[in-house]
Amino acid sequence: MSEPDSPQSRKTVAxxxxxxxxLLILSNVGLFSFIGLTDLIGTLFRLLFNSIPYILTLAGIYWIVRSGRREAPTMAWLLTLFGAVLITSQLGLFGLSFGDMVAPMILLTVAFFLVNPRNLLPGRLNTSNEDLDPEEQEIKLFAFMGGGELNYHSRRLKGGEVMAVWGGYDIDFSDADMEGDSMQLNLYCIMGGVEITVPANWRVEKSGAMCIMGGYSNKTRDMAEELNLPPKTLVVTGLALMGGGEIRN
Known part of the structure; x- marks a missing residue:
């Protein structure tokens, strides 16, 4: 990549x-009314808007569940809570509106950040290659409206997670290796993207990734046998919401 943020994420947002x-231009010139699609388009927009709280809640729950034995970042719990609050106000439960709950939620978020800012995010924010320890074993990255090109050199990688929101990373594992025969990498791309380069003897498996208007493409070729190298497996899972990534070697 020539710029910090991923081309994949920029293209998706664009x-x-x-x-x-x-759609707005066609609606304003009256085309939808002329062909009788005004009601249909309006219904689709309302359906999409009303489904946002449920998408956020499910994404948060999925993030927590996929964290497995590792402690889920506070951001995952806040995302789930935010979605649940939107659902509560949308359904009019307990007589509460979103306006009644937004101030307490902001205060809780600030309190969490003041007590333990590192736990609020799944990793360091917009890490650059200069900030990265080349021998780092656990991968914990978070890109928000930014990102970077990262080169790992550790021979004992243990996996981890990468989150990209309106940003992305170009991660190069060409000179690295995993500690065992396999490792898991959780990718959470929300209107963002991740491009990963792996060694020729790594086989890539996609397992249980939730893809909503996005996805991950595996363009690798397992050459372990041809090169007489020990085969390794990279298991990729996570969430692709209007974003995604590409894995190649």
């Missing part, structure tokens, strides 16, 4: 914005 702009 396509979404162009699609929305196109």
């Amino acid at each position: 396509y979404v914005l162009v699609a929305i702009a196109g």
Whole structure:
């Protein structure tokens, strides 16, 4: 990548914005009314808008569950809580509106951040290659409207997670190796992207990744036998929401 943020994430956001702009233009010139699609388009927009709280809640729950034995970052719990609050206000439960709960939620978020800022995020924010310890074994990265190109050199990688929100990383494992025969990498791309380069003897498996208007493409070729190298397996899982990534060697 020539710029800190991933081309995949920029393209995804650009396509979404162009699609929305196109729909708005067609609606304003009266095309939908002319062909009788006004009600249908309005229904689809309302359905999409009303489904946002459920998508956020499910994404948060999925994030927590996929954390496995590792402690889920506080951001995952806050995402789940935020979605649940939106659902509560949407259904009118307990007579509470979203406005009644937004102030307490902001205060709770600030309190969590003051007590333990490192636990609020799944990893360091917008890590650059200069900030990265080349021998680091556990991968914990978070990109928000930014990112970077990262080169790992550790021969004892243990896996981890990468989250990209309106940003992305280009991660190069070409000169690295995993500690055992396999490791798991959780990728959470929300309108963001991740590009990963792996050694030729790594086989990539996608396991249980939730993809909503996005996805991960595996363009690798397992060459362990040809190169007479020990085979290794990278298990990729996570969430792709209007974003995704590409893995190659």
